[in-house]
Amino acid sequence: MAINYGKKVMQYFxxxxxxxxxxxxxxxxxxxxxxxxxxxxxxxxxxxxxxxxKEDDYIQDIRFKTLGCAAxxxxxxxxTELAKxxxxxxxxxxxxxxxxxxxxxxxxxxxxxxxxxxxxxTEAIYDYLKKNKKPVPEELExxxxxxxKSEEHFHDKFQKC
Ligand code: FES
Numbered sequence: 001m002a003i004n005y006g007k008k009v010m011q012y013f014x015x016x017x018x019x020x021x022x023x024x025x026x027x028x029x030x031x032x033x034x035x036x037x038x039x040x041x042x043x044x045x046x047x048x049x050x051x052x053x054k055e056d057d058y059i060q061d062i063r064f065k066t067l068g069c070a071a072x073x074x075x076x077x078x079x080t081e082l083a084k085x086x087x088x089x090x091x092x093x094x095x096x097x098x099x100x101x102x103x104x105x106x107x108x109x110x111x112x113x114x115x116x117x118x119x120x121x122t123e124a125i126y127d128y129l130k131k132n133k134k135p136v137p138e139e140l141e142x143x144x145x146x147x148x149k150s151e152e153h154f155h156d157k158f159q160k161c
Contacts, residue, residue: 003110005071005074005107005110006103006105007104008104009070009074009104010074016076017080017081018063018077019063019064020063020064021043022044022061022063025043025044025124026045026046027043027125027128028042028123029044029120029125029126030123031116031147033068034153038068038069038072038116040064040072040117040120041065041066041120042062042064042079042124043062044061044083044124044128046058046060047059056087056088057087057088058085058088061084062124064076068113069113072117075096075106075116075117076117079117082094082099088125088128091125095118096111096115099114099117099118119147123147125140126141126144
């Protein structure tokens, strides 16, 4: 079945931003989709900046690696662009709907690809907070548990990585 992607999706697919890995990243998120088998890694480097006189963590650098469809690559790229420069608290609020909006829409059959991007970012942030013994907001903890559950199914089905 041919998929009709919009112009922006094709632009991001053909010229994705922030591709690659961050050596010794401060946080890494790895997620997979149980239905299609696509996999995504998000790497974050955290810096400190002063906001209203208070020091806060922010996403100084972010990169991704994705084995997947055109939409998975485009949404990975967009989520890195949306998150770069944001504080951790701001980045946690980024949703797959924000990603879809930035892409000017996705075919309905490809909406799950945008969820993979949101989940990858969530997991990278979660990994950073946990590694650094920082408090994890309840909402993030719940999201992490939901992702973890689908990861278990993913491994059972694909036995990858
Ligand atoms: Fe599954 Fe794109 S088809 S992430």
